[in-house]
Amino acid sequence: MLITMSEPLNTIDQQTEAWLRRFSHELDLDAQVQSMAPIEDVRSELQALGADVPGFHAKLAAVLRRAKLTHAAQAVIAWMSPCWQPQWAGQPVGAGDIPTQAHAFALEDGRIELSCTWHPQSEANPAYLDLAWNADTLMDGELWCRFVQPDTQVVLTELLLGESREGGHYLTRQTLGFDPAEETWTIALLVKEPHQA
Amino acid sequence: MKDNVEHGLDIVSAVANLSAEDYDGLRLRLWRQFGQELHRIPDAPTPDDLLHEAIEDLLGDRRHCPLARVDLTMCLVNIVRSKVSHVYDKWRQTGIVIVSDEVLEKIRVGDAEDSELRDSILAQVRDDSLLSKVIEYRLEHPEARAQEIAEALGLGLQAMYNANRRLKARLKSVVAK
Numbered sequence: 266m267l268i269t270m271s272e273p274l275n276t277i278d279q280q281t282e283a284w285l286r287r288f289s290h291e292l293d294l295d296a297q298v299q300s301m302a303p304i305e306d307v308r309s310e311l312q313a314l315g316a317d318v319p320g321f322h323a324k325l326a327a328v329l330r331r332a333k334l335t336h337a338a339q340a341v342i343a344w345m346s347p348c349w350q351p352q353w354a355g356q357p358v359g360a361g362d363i364p365t366q367a368h369a370f371a372l373e374d375g376r377i378e379l380s381c382t383w384h385p386q387s388e389a390n391p392a393y394l395d396l397a398w399n400a401d402t403l404m405d406g407e408l409w410c411r412f413v414q415p416d417t418q419v420v421l422t423e424l425l426l427g428e429s430r431e432g433g434h435y436l437t438r439q440t441l442g443f444d445p446a447e448e449t450w451t452i453a454l455l456v457k458e459p460h461q462a
Numbered sequence: 463m464k465d466n467v468e469h470g471l472d473i474v475s476a477v478a479n480l481s482a483e484d485y486d487g488l489r490l491r492l493w494r495q496f497g498q499e500l501h502r503i504p505d506a507p508t509p510d511d512l513l514h515e516a517i518e519d520l521l522g523d524r525r526h527c528p529l530a531r532v533d534l535t536m537c538l539v540n541i542v543r544s545k546v547s548h549v550y551d552k553w554r555q556t557g558i559v560i561v562s563d564e565v566l567e568k569i570r571v572g573d574a575e576d577s578e579l580r581d582s583i584l585a586q587v588r589d590d591s592l593l594s595k596v597i598e599y600r601l602e603h604p605e606a607r608a609q610e611i612a613e614a615l616g617l618g619l620q621a622m623y624n625a626n627r628r629l630k631a632r633l634k635s636v637v638a639k
């Protein structure tokens with residue numbers, strides 16, 4: 266609480282309270298002290314201050330999705346695979362029932378094997394997709410993956426996997442911008458010439 | 463397993479890689495720092511609005527953050543601070559509402575040099591020994607920041623956070639009375 270000049274501090278009690286409030290406010294603004302706050306306290310205080318806690322994140326996800334697509338569109342695509350839809354992708358199946366799905370994408374001079382598994386949101390973790398690839402080909406450029414909604418063909422997101430011929434990534438719902446356990450998706454691989462900044 | 467889709471220092475990845483918890487912590491910092499100031503200005507954006515603008519500016523290359531040297535959250539705080547200052551200046555210039563500086567100025571609480579005020583402050587927290595030590599140190603070192611106080615008293619920052627929670631609870635009960 267700020268005390269304005271229109272509220273003179275006449276008594277010692279008022280000065281005491283003002284001093285303590287100012288000190289408390291300074292501690293509130295200290296980033297290191299604030300980082301100690303449990304996230305539940307952070308969110309309830311945000312709400313009390315008038316912030317729309319979930320609304321902020323929904324808007325941010327939309328902004329990020331647009332930015333990623335713009336960013337991705339700036340690179341030249343050297344090769345692109347057809348879309349592959351893993352079995353049960355986005356369908357309601359118990360977490361323990363989804364086996365690892367695998368697919369090989371053929372190129373003119375080799376192949377790229379892709380495998381994935383996904384899990385719905387749990388108490389401890391957000392929904393996520395675990396992706397791994399192994400390229401048996403000369404890969405001159407960056408490997409990207411593009412997620413597409415199969416019915417509308419809308420690009421859900423496009424992510425850089427890297428320049429390694431082999432690797433894996435753990436993609437949370439936040440990174441993907443969609444829930445891999447609840448929304449239908451297909452995946453395509455792309456090789457792009459490295460992005461020129 | 464770590465969520466490390468993109469290792470490059472590009473800004474899109476950096477913005478995407480901050481967690482929801484990181485963003486909410488940053489937002490609380492901005493609401494605490496600028497919320498009241500903006501609330502006084504008619505039709506002013508909220509700290510969340512300005513944070514969104516800051517993020518869009520970074521993503522759209524209208525602002526830059528040297529990620530190799532500066533923490534992204536620090537960059538965002540600085541951009542929002544600059545935007546708050548701009549909003550405030552613009553509002554002053556339009557003259558839509560004239561409010562004297564006095565109203566916007568935070569109170570200058572007198573330095574607690576006089577012993578009566580000092581004793582009164584300490585009396586308020588007498589029954590909380592850790593909080594008393596924190597406040598006593600601060601009274602003796604008016605420029606001391608939280609980190610310095612914690613180190614001097616051999617406390618962790620968690621203890622400082624908890625002490626402030628207890629102080630806030632006390633202040634709340636004062637208002638309730």
